[in-house]
Structure formats: C-alpha cells, structure tokens
Amino acid sequence: MFCYLLIASACFGNQDEGYCVAGGGDELWDNGAACGLLYEVVCTGPVNQGVPQPCTNEAIVVRIVDYNPGATTIINLSLPAFATIANLDAGSVSVNLVRVR
Template sequence: MEKHFVLALAIVLCHFALSSAIDGTATYYTPPYTPSSCFGYDNKGTLIAAASDQIWDNRAACGRNYKVTCTGATNQGVPHPCTGASVVVQIVDYCPAGCRGTIDLSQEAFSTIADLNAGKIEIDYVQV
C-alpha cells in the first residue's frame, strides 16, 4: 500500500511540475552582452537573457533564473528547430517594447536548445 501512495504522489508532483511551465517564444541576441540593464558592465557569462515586458516586472526580473525548453517552430523555415535540451539562463537585461520574444536569449543559450537558423521558437519556461 505504501508503494502505491509513493507512486501516486510522484505522478501528482510530476504533473504539477509540468503544468507550471509557461508558454512563450524566444529569440536571441549576439555579443557584446555588456552593458546590461540589470548589471551594467558586470559580466554574467553567456547563459543569459533579456526579459520582455511580460516578465520584466519593473526590474524585479533582474537576477532571476529561468529554465527554458524549445517546444517547436514559429515558422516553416526550420520546421524542427529543437535540440531536445533545456537551458537555465539568468535575466540580465531588458528587451524593450516591441520585443519579438517573451525571452531574448543570448546566442549561446539559444543554440543550446534550438537551431540558430530558426531565429524565433516556441518555448516553455519556468522560474527556477
């Protein structure tokens, strides 16, 4: 009976974790990555991103980490862009109004999860 309870609990927790991801889109930008809106000239590496108004939260997004996973193409140019990997990025910058994606990933972060030729992809993301 205890095994069934543990299995049921694991299934519920897994479902909750999967359902807490948010759908969005991602684009990418290229170096130089400094200065950034959040950290000025402090270099935060290459697994970074800029937040659109959807998650910017009046600068509260600065320093937050998000796990981003490619879920599909936004155009027919690259019909299967996803690599199958996920990436964790830190928000270091702001992607101003008119931003083409929910999250604007560094080129290195984008290439971890998708083909750069896609330019823009569908994603799931969750704060970690």
C-alpha cells in the same frame, strides 16, 4: 557550457555574468523585478516555416540580465543559450519557461 555577456545590461551594467543570459520582454520584466531571476528554457517548436523541427531537446538555465522593451517575445536568449535549445537557423522558437530561482 559557459556563456559570457560582453555588453552592458540593464540589470548589472558591465559586470560579467559568466553564464548563459537573457533579456526579458515587457511581460517578464515587471519593472526590473526579473533582474537576476533564473529560468529553465526548453524549445517547444517552430514559430515559422523556416526550420520545421528546430528544437534540440535540450534545456538551458539562463539568468535575466537585460530588458527588451516593446519586444514581441517574452525572453531573448544570448546566442549560445539559444544554440543550446534550438537550431540557430530557426531565428526564433516557441519555448516553455520555468522559474528556478
């Protein structure tokens, strides 16, 4: 699946990254050191009662291209990336992150 970033990012400005992307929260960001890192993301379960089984049992590799200061989440996936791992109706899910590069 191809995902495209259509807005400016903290890491790469208006450069089109051409695949699934994400923004890092404070815990992941590390003063910009997270820019360009790749993470495999897998949904591990719901965080609310909205969708009891939101996970698709798929994994996605995303590149960190943006910063989400003050976010309560560690990672904010692009919509196509989120749709790969979970039901969009869930809104947010618990995930497992593994740095792959």
